[in-house]
Amino acid sequence: MRALAALLVLMGSAAMATPMRYAEFQALPQPPAPGPIIAYGADPLQHVELWRPAGKGPFPVVLMLHGGCWQTGVAKADIMHMLAADLVRRGIAVWNVEYRGVDVPGGGYPGTFQDVARAADLLGRVGPKYGLATRSVVVVGHSAGGHLALWLAGRRNIARSSVLWRAHPLPIAGVLSQGGLPDLPLAKSDAAGACGVDTVDRLVGPATAAHPDRYADTSADRLLPNRVPQTMVSGAQDPIAPPHFAEAWLAKARAAGDRAASVVVPDAGHFELITPGTAAWTQQVRLIEGMLK
DSSP states (O other): OHHHHHHHHHHHSSSOSSOOOHHHHHTSOOOOOOSOEEESSSSTTSEEEEEOOSSSOOEEEEEEEOOSTTOTTTOOGGGGHHHHHHHHHTTOEEEEEOOOOTTSTTOSTTHHHHHHHHHHHHHHHHGGGGTEEEEEEEEEEETHHHHHHHHHHHGGGSOTTSTTOOSSOOOOSEEEEESOOOOHHHHHHHSHHHHOTTHHHHHHOOOOSSOOSTTTTTSGGGGOOOOSOEEEEEETTOSSSOHHHHHHHHHHHHHTTOOEEEEEETTOOSSGGGOTTSHHHHHHHHHHHHHHO
């Protein structure tokens, strides 16, 4: 309790001396998902949580993707509950996606990517039934989820020969990447200490005759231009995805002709980005509301 109280005082101060650690973030109480829980596959992890404001709608909707180094054992969809609850209070529905990570059966290539794609396309099919305005979906992803968010925006550029190609993917109106790792080769080299040296290899799978270039349909930078407005938000003190990840993405996206922007939040680390009450989240709310207009 003392640690939690100290953390709350720290969050309320004007400047943070040190970035929030994952253990400190985990100590914060996450509200339970209100339901319904909607399956998009047979595995228990293949589901989405619908967070919906009261009323008939149609409500603007955020498709949310959690991080955790693409590993189920590191994080699940519940780490985004505080954000989902905060958006619901603002009249925004949330389609919070769970998916199989590289450390569970069916995860990795192609399962992790197919899960995220199926969850997104399910939103397009059934969202209106739940009072969701699915013609203007904004995708918000944290850390590894930032990669998957930008991958969703670009997957219409996947070659038809890929097992990940699907006709008529859900249209995306905007992407907010929160400390994202969209460039997988860069993540493999620069985020290895945080995510494990072999995590990206487990995500993209081995090179095969049918899949010789492991990044062609998996690394979001290889799917540019995605023609979707995108904003990269970074914490200036983020030890997992420091601002140079966003800068590298920005250069590639703009060179491809995409509308891309970067916001660096002073005194923020990796987990302030997904904690309501912080300056980092306050800035992101304004960005999300702007994309949904």
